[in-house]
Amino acid sequence: xxxxxxxxxxxxxxxxxxxxxxxxxxxxxxxxxxxxxxxxxxxxxxxxxxxxxxxxxxxxxxxxxxxxxxxxxxxxxxxxxxxxxxxxxxxxxxxxxxxxxxxxxxxxxxxxxxxxxxxxxxxxxxxxxxxxxxxxxxxxxxxxxxxxxxxxxxxxxxxxxxxxxxxxxxxxx
Amino acid sequence: xxxxxxxxxxxxxxxxxxxxxxxxxxxxxxxxxxxxxxxxxxxxxxxxxxxxxxxxxxxxxxxxxxxxxxxxxxxxxxxxxxxxxxxxxxxxxxxxxxxxxxxxxxxxxxxxxxxxxxxxxxxxxxxxxxxxxx
Numbered sequence: 596x597x598x599x600x601x602x603x604x605x606x607x608x609x610x611x612x613x614x615x616x617x618x619x620x621x622x623x624x625x626x627x628x629x630x631x632x633x634x635x636x637x638x639x640x641x642x643x644x645x646x647x648x649x650x651x652x653x654x655x656x657x658x659x660x661x662x663x664x665x666x667x668x669x670x671x672x673x674x675x676x677x678x679x680x681x682x683x684x685x686x687x688x689x690x691x692x693x694x695x696x697x698x699x700x701x702x703x704x705x706x707x708x709x710x711x712x713x714x715x716x717x718x719x720x721x722x723x724x725x726x727x728x729x730x731x732x733x734x735x736x737x738x739x740x741x742x743x744x745x746x747x748x749x750x751x752x753x754x755x756x757x758x759x760x761x762x763x764x765x766x767x768x
Numbered sequence: 769x770x771x772x773x774x775x776x777x778x779x780x781x782x783x784x785x786x787x788x789x790x791x792x793x794x795x796x797x798x799x800x801x802x803x804x805x806x807x808x809x810x811x812x813x814x815x816x817x818x819x820x821x822x823x824x825x826x827x828x829x830x831x832x833x834x835x836x837x838x839x840x841x842x843x844x845x846x847x848x849x850x851x852x853x854x855x856x857x858x859x860x861x862x863x864x865x866x867x868x869x870x871x872x873x874x875x876x877x878x879x880x881x882x883x884x885x886x887x888x889x890x891x892x893x894x895x896x897x898x899x900x901x902x
Contacts, residue, residue, distance in 0.1 A: 660885075660886075660888045661888065662888040662889075670880070672880055672881055673881060674881055674883075675883060675885045675888060676781070676885070677778050677781055677883075677884070677885060678881050678882065678883040678885065679881070679882040679883075680880065680881055681877040681879070681880055681881070681882065682880075690784070690786055690867075690868060691784045691786065703888070703889070704888060704889075705888060705889055705890065724780075725780035725781075725784050726780075727779050727780040727784060727870070728787065728868065728869065728870045729868035729869075730868070730869050730870065730872070730874070731865065731869075731874055732874060732875065732876060732877055733874045733875055733876045735876065753874075754877075756877060759780075760778065760779065760780030760781060760784075762780055762781045762782075
């Protein structure tokens with residue numbers, strides 16, 4: 596389903612950073628962005644049959660900057676290109692590995708977004724992330740106390756992380 | 769005098785450069801705390817050095833001191849780990865820890881995504897939101 600963000604720029608007021616452009620409110624029916632559940636190892640391509648889905652993606656493609664809401668290990672991460680994703684340590688991954696993300700819940704730009712149900716079809720994007728570091732975090736202390744009951748505990752953990760750099764985030768038409 | 773320009777490095781976007789540059793292994797030939805270290809140097813270190821050709825591996829005796837592994841990174845910082853009385857498998861774990869780090873201080877990661885790009889949809893402004901009708 597394509598969603599548009601309404602009237603963000605309507606009006607004469609100037610924003611400090613970006614130029615004003617009026618965008619008409621346009622809503623599209625949720626017909627054909629047939630999204631399939633993408634498994635981590637293989638992505639099934641869904642044929643885009645109707646023409647309205649092509650025009651949706653080309654609307655998105657005409658914009659300049661994109662974001663995506665990627666689902667990694669059942670957690671959402673809102674990412675743009677060049678971002679660093681901080682994950683819990685992935686065991687089966689080495690430094691320099693390139694991971695293709697194919698569980699994308701939302702793919703959007705300034706004025707439009709495609710929401711997957713549950714995921715966006717993988718023929719619309721190409722998103723890759725490189726493993727750049729697998730550090731140890733700082734000690735985190737959890738302190739529990741029940742007052743007047745002579746109960747207190749201190750738990751210390753040093754979390755292990757994997758850092759991914761989003762090396763590619765492209766929208767394909 | 770204007771400040772010097774520093775390049776904005778985004779490791780991983782175009783090319784990925786591993787950050788660990790050098791690993792220095794210090795051991796003592798006589799003391800007991802270096803026993804596991806000496807065994808690791810004999811058994812596992814050569815295999816590690818072959819698998820990671822970008823890391824310069826230096827082995828130096830340091831008499832009458834505990835065994836130590838010192839990792840040097842591309843940002844000039846170093847991390848030092850004392851491996852006294854450790855078994856070779858534990859030492860291999862410490863070596864992997866040093867190899868996978870990037871020389872930064874250990875810190876708490878508060879947010880799931882670290883980003884320097886501007887927001888794609890812009891910052892909300894009450895003057896540009898959906899107008900309400902009275």
